[in-house]
Amino acid sequence: MSPDAHIVSTGTALPGEPVDNEAIARRFGTDVASAEAFIGTRQRHFAVDLNTGQVTHTLTDLGAQACAQAMARADLEPRDVDFLVLGTSSPDALVPATVNLIADRLGIDQVSTYQLQSGCAGALQALDLACRLLDEEHLIGLVVGADVCVKHLVLDRNTNSVGRTGHVLFGDGDGAGAAVLASELVPGSIAVRRVLNRFSELSRTPGQVVRWFGAADLARPEQPVEQDHKAIAQRVPLLARQAMREVLGMTGWYQASVSYLLPPQLPGRVPQHVANELGLADVTEISCVADVGNAGNALPFFQLDLLRDRILAEERAVAIAIEPSKWIKAAVTLEGM
Known part of the structure; x- marks a missing residue:
């Protein structure tokens, strides 16, 4: 018997060009060697311009981009989507829910939407919920996982004296990913x-x-x-x-x-x-x-x-x-x- 849930397509979105450790070290005077030894990340993308402090992407922007790519790869129109689930620890605002802003951006209307606020497990929690939502009336859903760390980047201070900012700069990053989930088997899913x-x-x-x-x-x-x-x-x-x-x-x-x-x-x-x-x-x-x-x-x-x-x-x-x-x-x- 075929399973009830299939990942038909995926989509991803990253804000701007990658920022490597050397670029952060030049900008903030931090130690590349110790950061790489402790954190191990070579590069990351930020939804803020590190030189100006201007926010370049919101969670809504990135989530909508990832969803649009996943929908295009599955040859779907907004009217084909029956529900939308978002997992995030960093919504754009407490209300309105970011999942609804993403749906609005995509032109997806008159569907069920759900937003789960969770850290690292939120993406799989969202997938779990989406699998349970698939039924005879809900055949296709969008599942999104996204986070941005803009609220915790203090760019006008010396990062040597603000430990969390230094950790965010080297270890964290911003982005969104999405998947189209369907109840019917699709070749290659x-x-x-x-x-x-x-x-x-x-x-x-x-x-x-x-x-x-x-x-x-x-x-x-x-x-x-x-x-x-x-x-x-x-x-x-x-x-x-x-x-x-x-x-x-x-x-x-x-x-x-x-x-x-x-x-x-x-x-x-x-x-x-x-x-x-x-x-x-x-x-x-x-x-x-x-x-x-x-x-x-x-x-x-x-x-x-x-x-x-x-x-x-x-x-x-x-x-x-x-x-x-x-x-x-x-x-x-x-x-x-």
Whole structure:
């Protein structure tokens, strides 16, 4: 029996030209060697001009571009789309929901829209929801993952004295990815076999906090972003192993039958720790964080975009995303059709 969900096409969007580590070092006087050793990202794209501080792209801009590309590749018109799901940790505003701004930009009207606010696992959470929405009345959906870090780039200060800005500049990035999901089998599509989406680590302290401020909060001394890098480095590989084992069990696959691994896309040494923890042999890893930057919920769609060019009929893949803010493990099993 054919599965109920198929990835028909993908689309991606990046703002402007890539910004390499040397360009950041020249602009802000930061140390390239130490940043590369700690973060490991070679280049990234920003939705802001680093020289002028002017915002060049909104989340709506990038999300609409990625969706438009995915729709064009699937030969779809706006009237063909039955629902739209967005996963992001950085919407343009609390209201209106960015997913509705994207739909409006694309000319998609009279459809169900959903916006999930989540960190690294948001893309697979959105995919999970989209798979559940497919039915006899909802045959085609758009799934989007996108993030921008504009709100946390303080460009008029010395980054040596503002640690988070330096980390954002070297480690993070902006972008959007999308996929067309259909209930009917399309030649060349990727079948979604099972999706794992579980909140875990009950009572464990969050590994990451990103705060949103209102007018009454401006005088408070809280940092907008906090990360426990040690906890992330320790817990993400373990949760990735759990996610791999659980999603393979749900699908009825053996680990040895997997041809491709799309691991969690976190900067620094975490990807290598994940690979060591999983202990996979003869598996092709598909990663992009070193060249795209940590664009959050966009990255799983960039990985899917790369997978579409490689996976053959009956080949199998597993994608894993771990959310360190309140420890969510997500994974999906995929098969070439």
